[in-house]
Amino acid sequence: EDKVVQSxxxxxxxxxxxxxxxxxxxVTNFRSLLWYKQEKKAPTFLxxxxxxxxxxxxxxxxxxxxKKELSSILNITATQTGDSAIYLCAANAGGTSYGKLTFxxxxxxxxxx
Amino acid sequence: xxxxSQSPSNKVTEKGKDVExxxxxxxxxxxxxxxxxxxxxxxxxxxxxxxxSAPDKSGLPSDRFSAERTGGSVSTLxxxxxxxxxxxxxxxxxxxxxxxxxxxxxxxxxxxxx
Numbered sequence: 001e002d003k004v005v006q007s008x009x010x011x012x013x014x015x016x017x018x019x020x021x022x023x024x025x026x027v028t029n030f031r032s033l034l035w036y037k038q039e040k041k042a043p044t045f046l047x048x049x050x051x052x053x054x055x056x057x058x059x060x061x062x063x064x065x066x067k068k069e070l071s072s073i074l075n076i077t078a079t080q081t082g083d084s085a086i087y088l089c090a091a092n093a094g095g096t097s098y099g100k101l102t103f104x105x106x107x108x109x110x111x112x113x
Numbered sequence: 114x115x116x117x118s119q120s121p122s123n124k125v126t127e128k129g130k131d132v133e134x135x136x137x138x139x140x141x142x143x144x145x146x147x148x149x150x151x152x153x154x155x156x157x158x159x160x161x162x163x164x165x166s167a168p169d170k171s172g173l174p175s176d177r178f179s180a181e182r183t184g185g186s187v188s189t190l191x192x193x194x195x196x197x198x199x200x201x202x203x204x205x206x207x208x209x210x211x212x213x214x215x216x217x218x219x220x221x222x223x224x225x226x227x
Contacts, residue, residue, distance in 0.1 A: 006155075034215060041202060041223075042117075043156070045215035088155060100169050101146070101216065103156040 002027045004091050006104035013079055014112050021074040021107045023089030031092045033065055033072050034101065038086040046074070046087075079111045115139075117219035119205050125225045126195055134190045134222045138207030145188050146208075146216060147180060151201045159203075162188060195226045 003026045013019055025033065032050045036043035047056045049065035049072060056063050060083075063074045076083055086108050090101040118137040126132050138145050147159040158172040162182045173179070177195075182188040192199055202223050206216040 004155075036218075041221040042204070042218040045217070048215055090156070100158055100161055100172075101148075101156075102158065103148070105155040 002091065002093055002100075002102040004089055004102050004104035006087075006089050006107050008107060009105065010108040010110070012110045012112065015080055017079050017111075018075065018077045019079060019109065021076075021087050021089075021109070022071065023073070023104055024069075024071045025089075025091040025102075026070065027091040027093045027102060029093050030067070030070075034090045034092065035063055035072070035074050036088040036090065038088055038106070039084075043088055076109075079109075081111050081113055084109055084111045117205055117207050117217055119203075119219035119222050121222055122220060123223045123225075125227060128197060128226055129194055131191065131193045132195055132224065134192075134203050134205075134224070136188045136190070136205030136207075136219060138186065138188070138205070139217055140186075142207035142209050142217075143185065144208045144216075145182060146206045147188070147190050148204045148206065149201045150204060150221075156204065159190070192224075195224075197226045200224055200226045 005024050007022045032048055034048050035046040047063045052065050052067040060077045065072045086106040088106045090103045092101055120135045145162040148156040150156050160180045161169045164185045165182050177193045180190045202221040204221045206218045208216040
Protein backbone atom coordinates (compact mmCIF):
# COMPACT_ATOMS: atom_id res chain seq x y z
CA GLU A 1 0.00 0.00 0.00
CA ASP A 2 1.32 3.44 -0.94
CA LYS A 3 2.24 5.58 2.05
CA VAL A 4 3.40 9.16 2.63
CA VAL A 5 4.56 10.35 6.04
CA GLN A 6 5.24 13.94 7.02
CA SER A 7 7.13 15.36 9.96
CA UNK A 8 6.79 17.19 12.18
CA UNK A 9 3.01 17.06 12.50
CA UNK A 10 3.01 20.58 13.90
CA UNK A 11 5.50 23.38 14.25
CA UNK A 12 5.33 26.74 16.02
CA UNK A 13 7.88 29.41 15.14
CA UNK A 14 8.33 33.17 15.24
CA UNK A 15 8.47 35.50 12.28
CA UNK A 16 11.88 35.48 10.67
CA UNK A 17 12.67 31.88 11.57
CA UNK A 18 13.59 29.29 8.93
CA UNK A 19 11.68 26.01 8.89
CA UNK A 20 12.24 22.66 7.22
CA UNK A 21 9.34 20.31 6.64
CA UNK A 22 9.96 16.66 5.87
CA UNK A 23 8.17 14.16 3.67
CA UNK A 24 8.99 10.50 3.12
CA UNK A 25 7.20 8.18 0.73
CA UNK A 26 6.77 4.54 -0.15
CA VAL A 27 5.04 4.44 -3.51
CA THR A 28 5.03 1.80 -6.21
CA ASN A 29 6.11 3.16 -9.60
CA PHE A 30 6.85 6.62 -8.21
CA ARG A 31 6.39 9.44 -10.73
CA SER A 32 6.48 12.72 -8.85
CA LEU A 33 6.12 14.42 -5.49
CA LEU A 34 3.96 17.47 -4.94
CA TRP A 35 3.76 20.05 -2.17
CA TYR A 36 0.56 21.96 -1.39
CA LYS A 37 -0.33 24.73 1.06
CA GLN A 38 -3.78 24.55 2.68
CA GLU A 39 -5.04 27.63 4.49
CA LYS A 40 -8.80 27.14 4.56
CA LYS A 41 -10.28 24.46 2.38
CA ALA A 42 -8.64 24.31 -1.03
CA PRO A 43 -5.00 23.21 -1.13
CA THR A 44 -2.95 25.44 -3.40
CA PHE A 45 -0.08 24.06 -5.42
CA LEU A 46 3.50 24.89 -4.46
CA UNK A 47 5.93 22.52 -6.19
CA UNK A 48 6.09 19.40 -8.31
CA UNK A 49 9.34 17.44 -8.11
CA UNK A 50 10.32 14.65 -10.45
CA UNK A 51 14.11 14.71 -10.54
CA UNK A 52 16.38 14.00 -7.62
CA UNK A 53 18.73 16.71 -6.36
CA UNK A 54 17.27 19.61 -8.33
CA UNK A 55 16.03 22.39 -6.08
CA UNK A 56 12.88 24.26 -7.00
CA UNK A 57 12.46 27.78 -5.62
CA UNK A 58 9.62 30.21 -5.36
CA UNK A 59 10.42 33.29 -3.34
CA UNK A 60 11.18 32.24 0.23
CA UNK A 61 10.09 28.65 -0.41
CA UNK A 62 12.26 25.92 -1.84
CA UNK A 63 12.02 22.18 -2.15
CA UNK A 64 14.18 19.28 -3.19
CA UNK A 65 13.65 15.58 -3.83
CA UNK A 66 15.96 12.74 -2.83
CA LYS A 67 14.90 9.59 -4.67
CA LYS A 68 17.62 7.52 -3.01
CA GLU A 69 16.26 8.37 0.44
CA LEU A 70 12.62 8.41 -0.81
CA SER A 71 12.13 11.81 0.73
CA SER A 72 11.65 15.49 0.11
CA ILE A 73 12.04 18.64 2.16
CA LEU A 74 10.27 21.98 1.97
CA ASN A 75 12.20 24.96 3.30
CA ILE A 76 10.68 28.30 4.19
CA THR A 77 13.11 31.11 5.04
CA ALA A 78 12.28 34.35 6.87
CA THR A 79 8.84 33.05 7.82
CA GLN A 80 5.87 35.42 7.97
CA THR A 81 2.52 35.08 9.71
CA GLY A 82 0.97 34.53 6.30
CA ASP A 83 2.93 31.28 6.02
CA SER A 84 0.74 29.79 8.77
CA ALA A 85 -1.07 26.90 7.12
CA ILE A 86 -1.13 23.15 6.71
CA TYR A 87 1.57 21.97 4.32
CA LEU A 88 0.67 18.80 2.46
CA CYS A 89 3.01 16.48 0.63
CA ALA A 90 1.69 14.02 -1.95
CA ALA A 91 3.24 11.31 -4.09
CA ASN A 92 2.01 10.39 -7.54
CA ALA A 93 2.38 6.80 -8.65
CA GLY A 94 2.36 5.28 -12.08
CA GLY A 95 1.15 1.89 -13.20
CA THR A 96 -2.40 1.03 -12.22
CA SER A 97 -2.42 3.93 -9.74
CA TYR A 98 -1.64 6.42 -12.48
CA GLY A 99 -3.20 9.76 -11.69
CA LYS A 100 -3.71 9.06 -8.01
CA LEU A 101 -2.10 11.30 -5.40
CA THR A 102 -1.35 9.76 -2.01
CA PHE A 103 -1.19 12.50 0.62
CA UNK A 104 0.63 12.67 3.90
CA UNK A 105 -1.16 13.79 7.03
CA UNK A 106 0.22 17.30 6.73
CA UNK A 107 2.36 19.60 8.86
CA UNK A 108 0.54 22.40 10.69
CA UNK A 109 2.80 25.44 10.68
CA UNK A 110 2.01 28.35 12.99
CA UNK A 111 4.08 31.52 12.69
CA UNK A 112 3.75 34.00 15.56
CA UNK A 113 4.50 37.71 15.12
CA UNK B 114 -14.96 28.40 -15.43
CA UNK B 115 -11.94 30.05 -13.91
CA UNK B 116 -11.44 27.42 -11.23
CA UNK B 117 -12.83 24.18 -9.87
CA SER B 118 -16.29 24.80 -8.49
CA GLN B 119 -17.98 22.60 -5.89
CA SER B 120 -21.49 22.71 -4.56
CA PRO B 121 -22.91 22.93 -2.04
CA SER B 122 -20.17 24.51 0.05
CA ASN B 123 -21.80 23.17 3.21
CA LYS B 124 -24.32 20.40 3.72
CA VAL B 125 -25.94 19.20 6.91
CA THR B 126 -27.92 16.00 6.58
CA GLU B 127 -29.60 13.51 8.83
CA LYS B 128 -28.11 10.09 9.31
CA GLY B 129 -29.55 7.65 6.79
CA LYS B 130 -30.30 10.24 4.10
CA ASP B 131 -28.62 10.29 0.68
CA VAL B 132 -26.50 13.24 -0.44
CA GLU B 133 -25.11 14.38 -3.78
CA UNK B 134 -22.00 16.50 -4.07
CA UNK B 135 -21.18 18.25 -7.30
CA UNK B 136 -17.89 19.21 -8.92
CA UNK B 137 -17.39 21.42 -11.96
CA UNK B 138 -13.78 21.05 -13.11
CA UNK B 139 -11.75 23.62 -14.98
CA UNK B 140 -12.87 23.65 -18.60
CA UNK B 141 -10.78 21.32 -20.74
CA UNK B 142 -9.32 19.35 -17.84
CA UNK B 143 -9.64 15.66 -18.62
CA UNK B 144 -8.64 14.31 -15.22
CA UNK B 145 -10.86 14.74 -12.15
CA UNK B 146 -10.22 13.55 -8.59
CA UNK B 147 -12.28 13.26 -5.42
CA UNK B 148 -10.64 13.37 -2.00
CA UNK B 149 -11.99 13.38 1.54
CA UNK B 150 -10.43 15.21 4.47
CA UNK B 151 -11.59 14.41 7.97
CA UNK B 152 -10.86 16.78 10.85
CA UNK B 153 -7.12 16.99 11.44
CA UNK B 154 -6.33 14.41 8.79
CA UNK B 155 -4.59 14.47 5.44
CA UNK B 156 -6.42 14.00 2.18
CA UNK B 157 -7.83 10.53 1.53
CA UNK B 158 -8.12 9.50 -2.12
CA UNK B 159 -11.60 8.38 -3.18
CA UNK B 160 -11.78 8.10 -6.97
CA UNK B 161 -10.15 9.37 -10.13
CA UNK B 162 -11.73 9.97 -13.55
CA UNK B 163 -10.01 10.18 -16.90
CA UNK B 164 -12.71 11.54 -19.18
CA UNK B 165 -15.92 9.77 -18.16
CA SER B 166 -14.29 6.56 -17.03
CA ALA B 167 -12.89 5.82 -13.58
CA PRO B 168 -9.66 3.79 -13.86
CA ASP B 169 -9.19 3.87 -10.10
CA LYS B 170 -12.09 3.54 -7.65
CA SER B 171 -9.94 1.94 -5.00
CA GLY B 172 -10.46 4.68 -2.46
CA LEU B 173 -14.24 4.53 -2.20
CA PRO B 174 -14.73 3.48 1.44
CA SER B 175 -17.89 1.40 0.97
CA ASP B 176 -20.60 0.53 -1.54
CA ARG B 177 -22.62 3.44 -0.18
CA PHE B 178 -20.26 5.70 -2.12
CA SER B 179 -20.49 6.13 -5.87
CA ALA B 180 -19.43 8.72 -8.40
CA GLU B 181 -20.05 9.47 -12.01
CA ARG B 182 -18.85 11.95 -14.57
CA THR B 183 -20.80 12.92 -17.66
CA GLY B 184 -19.68 14.68 -20.82
CA GLY B 185 -16.11 14.65 -19.58
CA SER B 186 -17.01 17.54 -17.33
CA VAL B 187 -19.25 17.66 -14.25
CA SER B 188 -18.90 14.94 -11.65
CA THR B 189 -21.27 13.91 -8.89
CA LEU B 190 -20.27 12.04 -5.75
CA UNK B 191 -23.23 10.30 -4.13
CA UNK B 192 -23.29 8.97 -0.59
CA UNK B 193 -26.25 6.75 0.25
CA UNK B 194 -27.58 6.13 3.74
CA UNK B 195 -25.12 8.59 5.26
CA UNK B 196 -23.41 7.75 8.54
CA UNK B 197 -21.81 10.08 11.06
CA UNK B 198 -18.35 8.89 10.06
CA UNK B 199 -19.01 10.28 6.58
CA UNK B 200 -18.73 13.80 8.04
CA UNK B 201 -15.74 15.42 6.38
CA UNK B 202 -14.71 17.96 3.76
CA UNK B 203 -15.00 16.48 0.29
CA UNK B 204 -12.51 18.03 -2.12
CA UNK B 205 -12.53 17.80 -5.88
CA UNK B 206 -9.53 18.54 -8.09
CA UNK B 207 -8.86 18.57 -11.82
CA UNK B 208 -5.81 18.58 -14.04
CA UNK B 209 -5.28 18.91 -17.80
CA UNK B 210 -3.95 15.37 -17.94
CA UNK B 211 -3.41 12.80 -15.22
CA UNK B 212 -0.81 14.59 -13.19
CA UNK B 213 1.67 15.65 -15.82
CA UNK B 214 1.08 18.90 -14.04
CA UNK B 215 -0.42 19.98 -10.77
CA UNK B 216 -4.00 19.30 -9.76
CA UNK B 217 -6.18 22.33 -9.00
CA UNK B 218 -8.51 21.98 -6.04
CA UNK B 219 -11.98 23.33 -5.44
CA UNK B 220 -13.06 24.88 -2.14
CA UNK B 221 -14.68 21.66 -1.03
CA UNK B 222 -18.02 20.64 0.42
CA UNK B 223 -18.20 20.38 4.20
CA UNK B 224 -20.58 17.51 4.95
CA UNK B 225 -21.98 17.13 8.45
CA UNK B 226 -24.10 14.10 9.24
CA UNK B 227 -26.21 14.55 12.38
